[in-house]
Amino acid sequence: MIDKKDLHYVASLARLKLKEEDEEKVREKFSMVLDYVGMLNELDIEDVEPLINVNGMSNVMREDEIKESMDRETLLANAPEKMYGCIKVSKVIE
């Protein structure tokens, strides 16, 4: 079972905070899934290449052309807080 410290570390990497009352349940579920997917360890796959794209495609490039994009007002319409035509966040520089 994943220990509490590791679980907190993973949560912090994912920018998530666990509620204290949920912690045990999450730890249990998390460990159960990890144990289950550990099934892959029984395979000897040292020499197998990882599969990245099922259709064998790699980077798709295009010309860097200047095109019309969405206007500022449309883009800002979903912002939770805005000011002076910008997205507003709390102060990041002391």
Add this chain to the structure above:
Amino acid sequence: MLELHSLTIHEIRDMLRAGQICSKDILDSVYSRIEALDDKIGAYLTLTKEEAYEAAAIIDKKIAEGEKLGDLAGIPMAIKDNISTKGVKTTCASKMLENYVPPFDAHAYEKLKEAGAILIGKTNLDEFAMGSSTENSAFKITRNPWDLERVPGGSSGGSAAAVASDEAYFALGSDTGGSIRQPASLCGVVGFKPTYGAVSRYGLVAFGSSFDQIGPFTKDVEDCAILLNHLYGHDKKDSTSLNVEFGDFTEALNKDIKGMRIGLPEEYFGEGIDPEVKKLVLDGVKVLEGLGAHVEEISLPYSKYALPVYYIAASAEASSNLARYDGVRYGYRAKDYSSLEELYVNSRSEGFGEEVKLRIMLGTYTLSSGYYDAYYNKALKVRRLIKQEFEEAFEKYDVLISPTSPTTAFKIGERTDDQLAMYMSDICTVPINIAGIPAISVPCGLSKGLPVGMQIMSKSLGEASIIKVAHAFEQNTNFTKKKPTL
């Protein structure tokens, strides 16, 4: 006479062209059905009645003036609420996107709209398409039209329930590990998961980008073929979109299947599969054998590793894809925070539901330093083995057939506390997404009054073989015609 709402796309399309009905009649039929039933079923999150009637008026005017009509003119459609619809809320059934209104259309939706189809509403799902029962929606549960105490499957449960209850003529869903086929099976409708890259993912809210595909729910196989013709095609805005000629899938309808080679992978009929589900699928296979298909049992030994591969790789992709929800540019922002870091953490912790957070954390873990090789990279290696195994099978067989879901619809609440039991719901569908191949679920009978689905798979871009077999099956049985009593 059958009521209008119970008809298929091709049937109402013919009636509209013959002048027997107008576009408004079709909308009336579907909205009155929704009004009568959706309080019970809960398929829809948003209805777009006003816009729909405006669109219908334009089509009726075109008809009156003798203008040329699009192939899907006046056909109402429901769309899963993780597919972007410009100006119409797209919530992913998450508190995170409760008020999000996309400024653009998903490519798939745009193509159907261009053909004349009319959006009637957005359907419920498991939050961010993570789940197999639609119980993970932040807003409401959806009930199975065949038994209101049971789940419709998931994650596209709203779309499946809408079509099954005639609250929609067809619907779009998305399928990352079975999210179209499994609910189609549990609700007794046709559901199709396309070859990876055949339908643009542009505007589909990303979950597991190397698995996700948009596909249709329909009342029969002919409607499915009609929709694939519109949905398939290259799109520059999705760099994984295939640039190939797909052909006309309706040409695969009404074809002789004599001599076609069908493989039955034994791993899909073994442990965990309800005996009655197994029996109905094998009865279905006998029908195909009777039509001249050659059937053989085969083995796909890597299949049992499909779920582990999926839960590692799809969760890893989800953790990366859902990193964008930080409370800054759009989506939910926490009320209380004292720093930017806290704004991220609080917004994400309050905005996401339990299952979504669990998968983000799993994905974060398997991608993290020290675990990447042990989990993520290993999963990608096994992914290759699973894909190769399918490729070898398809050298010998035109299609493979299995159950779509190991059981019929389960009771609401039955699997919510048992993580692995819920994940097992997708045991027959997940391998298909891992290999990137196409598959359909078609109804093949009822077990104790609940629908059972038969899954037909083919090699990449082998859709025509699937349609051929599925249509022949449908024409020689009456299972797609069966409806729940509501």
